[in-house]
Amino acid sequence: MNKKIFLILWGNPDFYQTLVFLSKYLDKEGYNVYLFRKAPDKYNDLSKNLSFGKSCKIIKFNTYLKKKNFFFNFLNLIFFSFFCLKKYLKIKPKNIIFFNYNALYCQFLFYFFKKKGDNFIYHNFDFNISKNLKSYKEKLNSKIEFFLSGFSDFYIFPTFERAKIFNKYTNKSIKFFYEFKNCFPRNYKPIVSKKLFSKYRNFVSKKKKIICHLGSIGPSHNIKQIILSAKYINNNFLIIIGGISLGNYVEYLEEIIDKNNLNKKILLLKNIDRDIWFEILSNSNLGLCFYENHNLSHRHMAGTSQKFNNYLLFKKPMLVNDNVDFKKFKKKHDIFNLVKSDDPMSIAKNITSLINDKRRYNKIKKNMMNSFNNELNFEFQFFNSYKKILTC
Structure with a gap:
């Protein structure tokens, strides 16, 4: 053999x-x-x-x-x-x-x-x-x-x-x-650090609702729109953007954050270790999974996006971009809400509404557990x- x-x-x-x-x-x-x-x-x-x-x-x-x-x-x-x-x-x-x-x-x-x-x-x-x-x-x-x-x-x-x-x-x-x-x-057990809350204890509070976007920090993920959405959410929310930086895109995003005085609402972390990545996931309340209509792969990310499956692993309800692929996937796996990801105000509105709608939020978490155990593993x-x- x-x-x-x-x-x-x-x-x-x-x-x-x-x-x-x-x-x-x-x-x-x-x-x-x-x-x-x-x-x-x-x-x-x-x-x-x-x-x-x-x-x-x-x-x-x-x-x-x-x-x-x-x-x-x-x-x-x-x-x-x-x-x-x-x-x-x-x-x-x-x-x-x-x-x-x-x-x-x-x-x-x-x-x-x-x-x-x-x-x-x-x-x-x-x-x-x-x-x-x-x-x-x-x-x-x-x-x-x-x-x-x-x-x-x-x-x-x-x-x-x-x-x-x-x-x-x-x-x-x-x-x-x-x-x-x-x-x-199914039995994957990630190593979760405690570095984030230690290093940013004056920034990251247990009282805050954490919204995360993890993955490549570069174009075609509506990250600029995510940052601008922070203008329309209250101070009890914190948006963490973490992952691998592509080129000088982080510097471009930092300029947008400074220009709009969003330093207290946005935490931008580039080139983070894997255990910090999982710490962010563990402490987040909501995940953002956006793909602009940039190429063929971006049009078919439902269920296979790595950030999508990271949120699924931690049973973190998510917002995804409203396209044909995600709509079709939602019919079988109702584990997210759809949003117009090119509109900062729409992103903010959907973040607030999903966090506050406990019935819908808990239903998504239950559906995520079932989908992960049965098929998405x-x-x-x-x-x-x-x-x-x-x-x-």
Whole structure:
């Protein structure tokens, strides 16, 4: 019985909770897990002390060319692909999971040495179709992705809606496409720090109702509108925005906060540790989960957004942007309220009304518990995807 499995990602796996949980789960199930990743650059690590399984072998590839431009990055990717190919020929795994577009270059090389019974799986966290892209480079990459994915045996996507769209650009039957939402395991026990209330004790009070927005601090998440909504809520509310800063966006948001005199209503925390992330969640009363209509993925975030599933894990009622995807999801899982997320006054009004409506608030919490236990958990997602396609 060959239970060797490769997980290949050209990037940092720490930021993909599904990959982390998958590696741990496979390791626990007796698979010999080999995780291939690009060696990390210096960065503030959101996922300190993250475990991918007791026996998981993490193989880091150190890039040869240190210049950061398209040409040198591509050459490093090619070197990485040959590096993985060498390991593939030596270790001979039966199952190989390629995460995201760049890993497909590895799959293309592997294909020429593929043996009968080898199982190639493409797990995509994010993609866009060519007609929605602006630059020639992005359009070319999109076309290459669809071509290279043709060598996959199975396909995994965070939502089946995205899978159906991707399928239109391939010649594969939809029966080879599966959904795997970014859910937490049922028995997941996060480590919660006590640093936040200690460091910001003059700012964060147990008496205040905390509204949080966690995740990337960058464009396309209506964060500016969230900040401006603080003008219309009373002083008993505190909005905490925490996560990984993208570029200089935090500085841009700080200017908005200062200009509108909202320093006592907004706490902006960039590049926070994972235990502080969970401390914020643990002490929050409400979560905000907004995605602007920026790309295909943002139009299909219901149930699979990482911040969405973090709120779900802690049973924190949430407000989400009012779009077709969330409306459709709400019919099955009534675990949030919809809001016009581009309107600060509407955000403020909905924050206040949901916090004050105890009946609705408690109903959402009860529904979240049922949805998490029955379907929106890692085990359920695994059973309906990888359980059906992994070979031994």
